[in-house]
Amino acid sequence: MGASCCKPEAIDFEGEVNLFHFYLLRSVGKGAFGKVRVVQHKHSKTLYALKYINKAKCVKMKAVANIVQERRLLEEIDHPFVVNLRYAFQDDENCFFVLDLMLGGDLRFHLDRAGAMSEEVVRFYVAEIAMAIDYLHSKRIVHRDLKPDNILLDEKGHAHITDFNIAVHFSERRLLTGVAGSMAYMAPEVLTKRGYSAPVDFWSLGILAFELLFGKRPFRGRTNTSLTNSILNEHLIWPDDAPDKCSTDGMQAIRGFLERDPNKRLGYRPGGGGFEDIKAHPWFRNINWDQLYNKEVVPPFEPDSKRANFDATHELEELLLEENPLKARKRKEGQDLEMMTPEMRMMEEHFKIFDYTKTQRRSYYTPATSTSAAGQTTSNGTASTAVSSHLSPKGISRPGTPSDRTGVISKTGLDVEAQILDGGGMANVGGRGLLKGTSMDGRQDSLDIRPTNGKQPTPLRQSSTGPEKVEEMKNVGSAI
Known part of the structure; x- marks a missing residue:
């Protein structure tokens, strides 16, 4: 009993x-x-x-x-x-x-364990990740922290993007200005704080592809200042053995992703076809994109299931x-x-x-203003200039970039996004829960985290004064 x-x-x-x-x-x-x-x-x-x-x-x-x-x-x-x-x-x-x-583990784990990867393997990962990035951008989401640590392989070897804790929605009238992400993978327009949107993810993809191919990143520095200078100013220099490890088409594609002008970056050139430009690039000529999407293509590398x-x-x-x-x-x-x-x-x-078995997926994002045609008046009564976006079914498939507009970088946020729009909300966070200093070697990225306001904004209220300004650079080793 x-x-x-x-x-x-x-x-x-x-x-x-x-x-x-x-x-x-x-x-x-x-x-x-x-x-x-x-x-x-x-x-x-x-x-x-x-x-x-x-x-x-x-x-x-x-x-x-x-x-x-x-x-x-x-x-x-x-x-x-x-x-x-x-x-x-x-x-x-x-x-x-x-x-x-x-x-299958993350790409950082495999890069550390086995070293640089073959061109065939890297091209396969880049194609799958590019397809996922394009999907995120179609949802008006910019990831902002693409790096080997945040690409996970399934047991068969397909690549998947993870870690969305500094991802945000973007819009043509609210360009992002916060320094958020892992510094070594940040696009130049992020570091200059002049406003950026979706193209930053393809810059990070270019850095990732270079690192997977050659075992090191193209732009390096031992301090924040030297790393920033390298990203903003130094020429893209290929390793001496680059021709042996990567085809001319491959180097051309990586160079296209690492174009400093976001309007000239692969997939974002003016009048370009967005992701169609990537699919049409010679480096990807042999890829069947429909089969790739359906995971019918056998990955060139299968993780060891016994380890x-x-x-x-x-x-x-x-x-x-x-x-x-x-x-x-x-x-x-x-x-x-x-x-x-x-x-x-x-x-x-x-x-x-x-x-997911009971709830239909939905978006919490509601734009504060809309701009669907040239000269249309926005909700705040000001005239706007049309910016092409691949989110519009009949529009040109390229989100707006800072070069398309001037003077419209908005610092007003929407709901929760108000608190992380300009850089995130995490303070004093190192790679695996450690407090980090201000100087690192070229392998890791230092942090420069300076919240200007110790208080967190009242949750889910539209602020008339804009979001709390927080600059955050996540360490390269973050796993969560």
Whole structure:
């Protein structure tokens, strides 16, 4: 009779998703304020990656807006070459993302372990990533942090973009100005702070392709100043053995991505066809893009399924060092939102439950103004000049860039985006939760994080004074 008291409660799989719906398996990653582990849905038996973020650490590091924004953006996204969101929920201590599981490791892991990659492999990754970037841009999303660390391989070897915690929506009337991302992969227009939009992701793709091919990045420096000068001014110099490792077409494509003028960058030249220009480039002549999209092309590299394609120390740390191991907990009842801090209330109200089996994907983005024709009056009563965008079905497929417009860099944000529009919200965050100094070697990127206002804006209110100005450069090693 006494044993009946210990019988576990039945799980309601028809109710709202929560951590009780999953088996917790091994830990596979760790970041500044969150961790990743493999989980299995108890009903469907499907394996996923569970990314969980401690709320208290999130508040302390001023990253609440980033977490809510990432949650919102991921609800909007569903693409073969993106690590897609499947479930989202929270308990009293953590916010949870349940994502597609990628067992092949990230490209940084493979680059460190095996060194530079063959041209065939790099071209395959660049094509898949470019397709995902084009999809994100069609959703008015700019990633801002493309690098080998944020490209994950599945067990067959297909590439997927992950880590959207500094991604934001862009629009022709609200060019971004914040220095956000990993410095060595930042486009020149990001560093000059004159306004930028979608083309920055293709610059980062060019840096990534160069690094995968030659094992080093094209622009380097031991300090922020020298690295910035290299990105802004130095000529693109190829290694001596470049002709042996890469074809002329390949070098031409990389040079096209690394064009300093965003209007001349591959895929964004005036009057260009956007992604069609990339598809038509000689380097990609043998790629069947429809088969690639459907993952019918066999990847040239298949990760070793018998080896762990990630740092195995994460699991050891979880076992030996974790003071409060993750486990499913029921939520406290009757919590008063009014008694919470603004940051905790923001997560409570806006990190909403998502279940891909029940919820239709949607976008939270609503432009403040619209410009659909030359000379059309915007919502604030001012005349506007038309800017072509590949988001318009009949328009030219190229988002606007700073060279298309002058004097329209807006610093007013929308809802959560107001807090991270100009650079993110995370302060004092190093690569794997460490505080970083101001000088690094060419391999890593230093941080220059200077919030000008210690207070976080009131959540989800349109601010008449614009967003909090925060400049943030995420370290190259960030895993979450």
